[in-house]
Amino acid sequence: MKPVLDRLNAGEILFCDGAMGTFLQARGLVPGECPELWCVTHPDAVRDIHRSYRAAGSDIVECNSFGGTRYKLRHYGLEGRVAEINRAAAALAREVAGDTQYVLGSVGPTGEFMEPLGDETEEAFFEAYREQMVALEAGGADMAVVETMTGVEEVCVAVKAARAHTRLIVAASFTFDPQPNGGYATMMGVTPERAVEESLKAGAHLVGANCGTGPDHLIEVIKRMKAAAPKALLIAMPNAGMPVLEGGKTVFKETPEQMAAKAPLLVKAGANIVGGCCGTGPEHIRAMKRAVLAG
Numbered sequence: 001m002k003p004v005l006d007r008l009n010a011g012e013i014l015f016c017d018g019a020m021g022t023f024l025q026a027r028g029l030v031p032g033e034c035p036e037l038w039c040v041t042h043p044d045a046v047r048d049i050h051r052s053y054r055a056a057g058s059d060i061v062e063c064n065s066f067g068g069t070r071y072k073l074r075h076y077g078l079e080g081r082v083a084e085i086n087r088a089a090a091a092l093a094r095e096v097a098g099d100t101q102y103v104l105g106s107v108g109p110t111g112e113f114m115e116p117l118g119d120e121t122e123e124a125f126f127e128a129y130r131e132q133m134v135a136l137e138a139g140g141a142d143m144a145v146v147e148t149m150t151g152v153e154e155v156c157v158a159v160k161a162a163r164a165h166t167r168l169i170v171a172a173s174f175t176f177d178p179q180p181n182g183g184y185a186t187m188m189g190v191t192p193e194r195a196v197e198e199s200l201k202a203g204a205h206l207v208g209a210n211c212g213t214g215p216d217h218l219i220e221v222i223k224r225m226k227a228a229a230p231k232a233l234l235i236a237m238p239n240a241g242m243p244v245l246e247g248g249k250t251v252f253k254e255t256p257e258q259m260a261a262k263a264p265l266l267v268k269a270g271a272n273i274v275g276g277c278c279g280t281g282p283e284h285i286r287a288m289k290r291a292v293l294a295g
């Protein structure tokens with residue numbers, strides 16, 4: 001397969017998967033269960049989800065490994081199985097991807113804070129991310145995305161761990177909220193401009209945004225990132241709109257058609273990889289890809 005960066009640098013737009021969690025729930029994952037453990041216990045279910053996105057036209061399969069650091073797995077008493085679970089996650093994605101799709105390891109936040117805000121040291125974070133990244137690569141991942149991040153220091157540690165210990169292509173993706181003054185910042189106060197600058201300095205190959213408040217805001221965030229670093233490769237994975245509570249359930253309202261109308265604007269803003277986050281499914285990816293290819 002052609003190296004992914006060559007294709008992106010040549011101007012090709014690549015498409016990634018949408019959500020994973022909601023589809024695991026549809027297959028029987030219950031609250032309190034570890035979603036990532038399903039890579040080991042329910043490989044058929046995870047494989048089917050990868051296949052449905054592949055059929056929708058995604059170029060990149062995203063692993064079921066979002067909560068795969070030892071910090072997150074610890075909540076389920078699984079902190080001793082980081083290597084096994086992440087390896088399984090990447091191997092399942094690789095099985096479906098074959099040699100026609102790239103495999104992207106998903107790497108979410110630890111949920112903890114580094115000194116001086118919290119008790120964790122930079123070394124401990126580095127070790128946790130190294131452990132997950134190495135296992136993803138061993139399972140067959142080509143790339144990793146550190147995603148849904150709010151703290152830039154944590155992102156930089158994760159990116160450095162991947163760059164120092166693997167050959168993975170690494171993306172750093174943040175979650176932003178619109179600010180009262182009109183700008184954007186993460187929950188930790190990081191602006192899109194600072195996110196780009198610091199992530200690239202740490203060695204990220206791609207920078208971008210995921211989750212958050214839907215495609216309209218993400219278009220604005222990507223524009224700001226592009227303006228701050230015109231040569232940077234950018235990744236954009238919007239939610240299907242703002243989550244709304246309906247009858248005790250969280251639902252996302254943007255239809256595949258609505259998101260498809262916005263996908264070309266994301267690309268025009270500077271996105272090189274487009275995918276989906278919460279509330280998106282294969283139909284969203286299929287419609288977005290079709291809209292972008294139609295120009």
Ligand SMILES: [Zn+2]
Pocket residue numbers: 210211212239277278
């Ligand atoms: Zn999300």
